[in-house]
Amino acid sequence: MKTIYRFLCVSLFLLGIIALQGCAMFALHPERNPLPEQYVAAEGATSVVLESQDQLTLFGQWWLPEGQNKPRAVVLLLHGTIAHSGLYSPMANFFSRQGFAVFGIDLRGWGQSQGFGRNGVIGNYDEYLLDLDSAFAEVKARYPDLPLYLQGESMGGAIALLSQIEKTIEVDGLILNAPAVRPGLSVGPLSSPHWLSNFGLWTLSQPGKVFPNMPAFYHGKLVEHVGIGLLLKEEENQQAFHDDPFATHKALPLSYFTGLQDATTRVEEGLSDVHVPVLIQQGTRDVLVPVASSEFTLENLASDDKTLKMYEKITHATLHDRRREEIWADIVSWMEARLPADNATPSALTMQNDTSPRPNVP
Template identity: 30%
Template sequence: MKHLETSYRAHDGQELYLQAWMPATPKAALLLVHGLGEHSSRYESLVQSIVEIGMAVFTFDGRGHGKSAQGGPTAYFESYEDYLKDIDALFGKVKSYVPGVPAFLFGHSMGGGLVAAYVLKYRPEAKGVILSSAAIKEAEGTSPLLIAGAKWISKLFPKMKVLKLDPSRISRIPEEVQKYLQDERVYSKPVPARTGYELLKMTTYIQEHAGEFQLPVLLIHGTEDLLTNPKGSQILAEKAASSDKTLRLFEGGYHELLNDLDQEEVLDVICKWIQDRI
């Protein structure tokens, strides 16, 4: 397995850190989009499993995240539309770098929401989409007043820290929580107002257009995920126009299913789903 690292200058001059893992003869390719606050190097088990079945894996540290954030991660970005442009450009590079093989998209958490929005807005040619704990619906009980206030705070004080997520809810394995908290490239402070509002806009768009989703899709979510709402995955699974759609809910699962108690089963579900479509 060959590991490649490089950078990409986005449409607005933002420089993004890219990396890829290549088997000797790729029979498929996948673009992986990480979640809020984290970075692309946190997917070692998934990368290893996918490369073992003959797939090339490409990924990047998003705007304000990981090695793409100068001076340390902030989780800040101006617009989720910019993020979608990054995904579109990089998915194009994936297909040109490994031509003539099926290309897949994978997104976790915020990355899952971004991938879903990308599919709806850009209609890419992809063999399939895997959405892990995708950010598709706001938390239950979110007040309309809070949503309205978020818009104004986002405009007036875009970098104000407004929402702290509970890192103890990423996994039922204490060691995984500690690894997350001790990772210098993970941003675990309160989320900037602009980032939060842009993600709210993204989830609203996905819910409104879910019936237009046509690609084969696998949605996985833990029933005890308090960081992204499992009902979002259920909404997309119910409304998607795709004739090939699968929803797997893992009973008791927390947010990072790939780092939780059911991780081996989750990896098996993902790999078998992909293999059936190559």
């Protein structure tokens, strides 16, 4: 009997040690990831490598108008969750054909940029603002006198808004695509009320403070296919995402939700501090950011120049799927209407005569 008792005690002790080691792996801040062997620029882009203020290596890329003509303005692009700057290459090439320079950065922990642990590990969005500072410095070093528009999709939209609330950089306008201000799940006509979505996000955010690198949920191929199918309706775009080696194909960490909950709270409370011109583009069938979120954002912005443009039957991925070129053209028109006279050359002729191929990338 004593032998069995001792065996059970030793077994429980060993199991406890294993469990503690597993918890420590998720609880401790994960080590910074190694750098890739090589960087890969998207179609039509030129890559650059930046360093953040806290010594992370970040990947960025430029899309520039052809020829020696000076760009009319610069678009600084912040990607959304599970994405990276290269996914926006079709839009960036479209903008460059209209005379706009585009600089996209892979935020820390996404795409080809260095991070900690799995994709999406973050302490808070102040870390993303450090990345934005590095991207802003790159843009201003190259084009110090050009108008600058900051564009952010979903998570990137929240970062863009936060940069204006915290006054970290100065821009001439914001372009926000389904900005994650009041995120919440929607299924068909049913949308979770804000208080419930906020409570769910808060609940998910708490364990991330202790276990930042722990996966928040199971993620397999079936889960990815179903999820991407809700965001992208064209099969060719869905497949392009699944085949993209720099997109995120694994479960998000708990700290992703910790950072998002902190950011959405700060953005909600600080919208009245945003005074620059703002364009918001929102799909009516968005399953992650409801229409009510963008309506709330528009209503509470302090800017005198603010526009919310809705797109019927379009999902969360407004920039990557159906009617995408119409949406891109609306952005160009909005920027052109706000450019100084010397930069506001109409682009209609360029758009009409453009016959260059456009890759089917989401």
